[in-house]
Amino acid sequence: MRGLLILWRRELAMAWGGGGGPLLACGFFLCLTVLVPLAAGGDPAGLRPVAGGIAWLALALSSILSLERLFERDHEDGALDLIALGPVPLELAVAAKAKAQWLAVGGPLALTAPLAAITLGLPPAHAPLVAASALIGGLGFALTGAMGAALALGSRRGGLLIAVVVLPLFIPPVVFGAGALERAASGLSPAPALALLAAYVLFAGVIAPFAGAAAIRNAQG
């Protein structure tokens, strides 16, 4: 447990310290959501039905930005070898890194999400739902993203590869998350969609650490 805490603290410090990754993701997120209404023309009413979907698409894209650094830096400078010889199984180390990624990037993105949703024309009353669903979905993005980042280890142009590997796996959370906002907009309870979103996160939480650790061992060999 102590080892996990040590690794987790280091990951958080690196995510916040190394050039403002979280702020970059939030800035990118806001830029995307400001661009869409401008590109779609000045009709907010026309945008409203797809606003939830666009917010979630922007969220998914912003979550990918800093994934390349998650394992690649540690692979390049040898720290991943050190991590593999530590007291914590590699699977748990992957989970710890994903959780730190969630807190460092997913958290700020979830705080930014209500602002982005309002920009897109969603009613301000739904802001808490937007933030909560973005926070749940962000954990799924971080877990699946960590798996994709591990799979892309050692390849040149890893960032692009991560996006291609990970984006298809982001389809379910985007569908469920946007579904929750849509149900809320039409006066229904968002709970079923949120439950599906949470189920995806649990599924990713079981699969991603094992797949990620296997990919790292493969890259180390």
Added chain:
Amino acid sequence: MLTVSGLALARGERVLFRDFDLTLTSGEAVALSGANGAGKTSLLRAVAGFIRPEAGRIAFAGVEPSDARARHLHWLGHLDGLKGARRAREELTFQTSWLGADAAGVAAAADVLALEPLLDLEVRKLSAGQRRRLAFARLIAAPRPIWLLDEPFAPLDARWREAMGVLMQAHLDKGGAILAAVHDPLPIPARTVEIGR
């Protein structure tokens, strides 16, 4: 402490060596020598569990390999595992505490390696030799019996090579063991094992 028997390693399609045997006992240092590309680093990485052997066995006395790798091995390769953008103190704290060192051990390691003046600098400002000393601190601070070293002295000057020799001898005297890939002879009495032809 470590027994390697009938080991065969391959990188891609190329077989590096076959039927390699090695025994490492407590208090012993083994220097692996061989031409570039003979497989010194690959052998060390196989012992550390990073490479799966084609054939043969790597056994640690009294412990399962996975347990040995989590608690009994130190690995110091070409790469120091240090982050250029972080301060030396942060990296020292992470590397040592990750491997289970306590504060007293870290202080002792920093003292014996003369790291104190470096600790407030960013790692990228350190020279290669200073980085190597910083990475070496985890071997001193967190006691683990088997040291796997890959060209440990390449960036160090004569004075520090000698100082490292003293630290390695102290490790052997405490019952530890060292397996090192080297081109120059180790600064301590060591058995040399040739790899490849």
